[in-house]
Amino acid sequence: MIPVSVVIITKNEAEILGECIAAAKLITDDIVIIDNYSTDATVNIAAAEGCRVYQRVWDGYGNNKNKGIELAKYDWILSLDADEIADLELALALHSLKLDDPAMVYDIKFNSYFGKKLIRYGSWGRDHHIRLFNRTRVKWSQANVHETLLLPDQTNMQRLDGAIHHYSVKDRKECNSKALYYARLSAEKYLTAGKKAGMINLYISPIFSFVKSYLVFGGFLDGKEGLIIAKITYKNKWLKYHYLSRLEKSSRKKQFIKPNLAVEY
Incomplete structure (x- = not known):
């Protein structure tokens, strides 16, 4: 495994969380779940899969992601939502990284789905985000919605092979x-x-x-x-x-x- 912690925020994500965790386990031995007091089987699924689960009050997307970053084992953070699944090509790309430059952040292509259909065009088809970064330099903004990463000056960016598959909506x-x-x-x-x-x-x-x-x-x-x-x-x-x-x-x-x-x- 590589020195990367996967941080996932959850709220009643039992339906898809298992697939997200299974993919994350191909990357790391440290998966941190910040759960907003789910009432379904989310916490049980995460615990059964060996994740470290912490239940926390909701303070907005950015703040709750930062709570997970602080509890991570490693400085390198791969931030995921429960409906996002890293594919094998991305896992292999991550394993090939040296991760020796804290000033580097990594941009990842997103494949978004409407139900089971992959959306190839439109605004969804062009989606990509920085999701791998070093917590010694980078944190999430405290916005309640559309949180962004606060990137300091002299930050370098590299696009990774592979993708995160985002199962955005069912219908x-x-x-x-x-x-x-x-x-x-x-x-x-x-x-x-x-x-x-x-x-x-x-x-x-x-x-x-x-x-x-x-x-x-x-x-x-x-x-x-x-x-x-x-x-x-x-x-x-x-x-x-x-x-x-x-x-x-x-x-x-x-x-x-x-x-x-x-x-x-």
């Missing part, structure tokens, strides 16, 4: 549900960051996102799934700024509420 219903959930979280994040809704973000940006995913990136080549994904991309973009607009209005109303100036004698 259209789940895709819609996730779009709604992430849109709400994104709106809260944007409000905190001082980002404004605006006419362009509300009406032009969603259309542009649909055109880019379905036409420019060739999403139409994925058939009906490509169309569904492009529509959900449009919906998610619009919902983010729709919710942000509502939060902005609510925030402005609170600012106009006069404080209670009554004085007791």
